[in-house]
Amino acid sequence: MARSVTLMVTALLVRFGSAVAQQAGSDLAYEPELPPDLNSPHGSLWPLPQNVQISPELYRLSEVQFRIVHSPQSTASVGCSILDNAFRRYFNYIFSSSAKTDQRGSGINGASSRSTEELRQLQVTITATDPECNQHPRISSNEAYEISVMQPVAILKSESVWGALRGLETFSQLVYEDEYNTHLVNKTEIVDAPRFAHRGVLLDTSRHYLPVKVILETLEAMSFNKFNVFHWHIVDDPSFPYQSITFPKLSAQGAYHPVTHIYTLTDVQIIIEYARERGIRVIPEFDTPGHTQSWKGQNNLLTPCYNGEKLSGMFGPINPVLNTTYDFVNQLIKEISWVFPDAYIHLGGDEVNFECWKSNPSITQFMQKQGFGSDYRKLESFYIQNVLDIVTANLKGYMVWQEVFDNAAKIKPDTIVEVWMASNMKAELSKVTLAGFTTILAAPWYLDYIKYGQDWQKYYQVEPLNFNGTAAQKKLVIGGEACLWGEYVDATNLASRLWPRASAVSERLWSSEETKDLNDAYKRLSKHRCRMVRRGIPAEPLFVGYCDYEYKG
Numbered sequence: 246m247a248r249s250v251t252l253m254v255t256a257l258l259v260r261f262g263s264a265v266a267q268q269a270g271s272d273l274a275y276e277p278e279l280p281p282d283l284n285s286p287h288g289s290l291w292p293l294p295q296n297v298q299i300s301p302e303l304y305r306l307s308e309v310q311f312r313i314v315h316s317p318q319s320t321a322s323v324g325c326s327i328l329d330n331a332f333r334r335y336f337n338y339i340f341s342s343s344a345k346t347d348q349r350g351s352g353i354n355g356a357s358s359r360s361t362e363e364l365r366q367l368q369v370t371i372t373a374t375d376p377e378c379n380q381h382p383r384i385s386s387n388e389a390y391e392i393s394v395m396q397p398v399a400i401l402k403s404e405s406v407w408g409a410l411r412g413l414e415t416f417s418q419l420v421y422e423d424e425y426n427t428h429l430v431n432k433t434e435i436v437d438a439p440r441f442a443h444r445g446v447l448l449d450t451s452r453h454y455l456p457v458k459v460i461l462e463t464l465e466a467m468s469f470n471k472f473n474v475f476h477w478h479i480v481d482d483p484s485f486p487y488q489s490i491t492f493p494k495l496s497a498q499g500a501y502h503p504v505t506h507i508y509t510l511t512d513v514q515i516i517i518e519y520a521r522e523r524g525i526r527v528i529p530e531f532d533t534p535g536h537t538q539s540w541k542g543q544n545n546l547l548t549p550c551y552n553g554e555k556l557s558g559m560f561g562p563i564n565p566v567l568n569t570t571y572d573f574v575n576q577l578i579k580e581i582s583w584v585f586p587d588a589y590i591h592l593g594g595d596e597v598n599f600e601c602w603k604s605n606p607s608i609t610q611f612m613q614k615q616g617f618g619s620d621y622r623k624l625e626s627f628y629i630q631n632v633l634d635i636v637t638a639n640l641k642g643y644m645v646w647q648e649v650f651d652n653a654a655k656i657k658p659d660t661i662v663e664v665w666m667a668s669n670m671k672a673e674l675s676k677v678t679l680a681g682f683t684t685i686l687a688a689p690w691y692l693d694y695i696k697y698g699q700d701w702q703k704y705y706q707v708e709p710l711n712f713n714g715t716a717a718q719k720k721l722v723i724g725g726e727a728c729l730w731g732e733y734v735d736a737t738n739l740a741s742r743l744w745p746r747a748s749a750v751s752e753r754l755w756s757s758e759e760t761k762d763l764n765d766a767y768k769r770l771s772k773h774r775c776r777m778v779r780r781g782i783p784a785e786p787l788f789v790g791y792c793d794y795e796y797k798g
């Protein structure tokens with residue numbers, strides 16, 4: 246959101262260009278010495294688990310012997326495809342094939358391989374009667390897990406598959422290679438669970454179209470960082486790439502290209518399933534009544550603007566005074582509720598420009614009839630209220646941007662209010678939670694803003710609960726989102742702009758409040774970033790240095 250703010254700040258940067266960059270560089274607290282010592286007592290773990298004990302005792306893993314298996318006590322077994330697939334995936338990450346094609350070391354005859362015991366298995370135990378193999382992750386899913394790495398078998402234990410997915414990622418991060426390419430793991434005990442339940446990444450597929458493959462790669466990288474929500478800002482002013490079954494004209498006329506730049510039902514279902522397999526919820530955002538210029542494929546939906554007495558030929562936000570508007574919204578919401586299985590839909594509701602509504606005589610008339618005076622926020626709330634009732638009737642919960650709350654629409658008690666305005670963020674968090682609403686924080690994490698230097702530190706140092714409120718109020722903050730708005734982002738630069746900067750957000754939302762040592766974070770994040778590179782994600786560097794396995798494209 247905050248597109249108007251973006252323009253202002255951009256203008257500033259253009260004008261004061263190098264001075265701003267200079268200053269941005271100098272206010273960074275920590276610039277590591279060269280060459281940096283990258284040895285953290287927590288290895289390369291990211292985000293840092295809540296409780297970790299790593300001992301100096303080492304075990305070796307061999308690609309030929311090692312197996313990830315269901316334990317005999319587990320309530321899940323072979324056929325729980327979400328786990329079977331994850332076992333395969335993580336086996337491959339651990340014994341990544343890029344190692345073999347690289348010109349380093351001599352393989353199996355390393356010194357450490359002779360002197361250490363071998364770890365033969367990782368046994369995974371699910372304890373709940375229903376392991377949830379075929380379900381979708383929910384806001385209430387239990388992601389807690391425990392790992393015990395001890396010779397001859399390591400144990401991973403969780404209530405449901407969701408904790409096991411997080412634990413598999415952690416286990417894969419414990420394994421490393423020595424200089425002879427021997428795979429090693431330290432004796433380790435971990436007890437872990439996320440601090441916040443909602444840990445999201447927002448992608449914007451309206452300002453630029455993102456190919457399905459890029460979205461899948463992002464979901465994969467999200468799972469390396471234990472993110473669990475993909476907030477899909479799927480449509481907006483510039484384009485409408487969602488191919489609706491009920492209203493195919495929306496993408497036929499609103500997408501950048503009606504065939505090549507759309508998401509079909511199959512595309513959407515592939516994305517949802519790929520996300521599910523990684524414990525990630527997909528929450529679509531259909532932002533209205535503003536941000537809808539691309540919805541022009543639906544006749545009589547947008548408000549015709551006037552220039553004095555005459556139609557100007559321009560269109561404004563969705564027309565809130567026509568009954569047909571709500572018939573349309575009802576049918577669209579019905580479809581979206583079916584296509585997207587998550588319990589929540591994001592309804593937007595931000596930055597509505599009232600100028601066009603003000604120019605339109607039938608809207609003026611309606612305002613008078615309703616007794617709204619000249620307060621167009623009341624008209625906006627009237628529209629939002631109708632939409633909220635429609636969504637409720639379709640048995641979905643909703644998320645909204647903060648303006649919906651600010652403008653006093655009557656929202657359901659389980660509404661999630663997303664706070665995005667950075668200037669008054671703390672006051673807003675106090676207000677929203679005082680009113681008893683659940684909230685998530687996006688304001689400090691607009692990753693589309695870039696500047697010289699290590700800006701991950703700024704994202705990392707945010708403390709979401711640092712606002713005035715009671716313990717009960719703070720409980721209502723259930724997480725946050727790293728937002729990558731799409732003005733200057735498409736498939737060419739998405740991954741390197743998002744990673745590892747979003748990783749800073751992932752640790753803030755997963756790890757304990759006390760996890761805030763920038764020095765230790767730098768060491769682990771440098772390695773985590775190289776691990777993402779090794780797994781095929783072109784994550785950008787933090788600072789001067791190198792990776793054992795550089796990105797090869």
Ligand SMILES: *[C@@H]1O[C@H](CO)[C@@H](O)[C@H](O)[C@H]1NC(C)=O
Nearest residue numbers: 286287288299300301302431
């Ligand atoms: C793992 O064990 C090795 C060998 O004892 C030790 O040097 C290293 O510090 C340990 N790693 C961690 C993260 O404690």
Ligand SMILES: *[C@@H]1O[C@H](CO)[C@@H](O)[C@H](O)[C@H]1NC(C)=O
Nearest residue numbers: 565566567568569570571572
């Ligand atoms: C719109 O619906 C309301 C409520 O059902 C009704 O009172 C009103 O007459 C309708 N308006 C038009 C223009 O059909």
Ligand SMILES: *[C@@H]1O[C@H](CO)[C@@H](O)[C@H](O)[C@H]1NC(C)=O
Nearest residue numbers: 671672675710711712713714
């Ligand atoms: C909390 O309220 C006090 C007193 O009104 C104020 O001084 C302080 O700055 C506030 N803290 C935050 C984090 O907003």
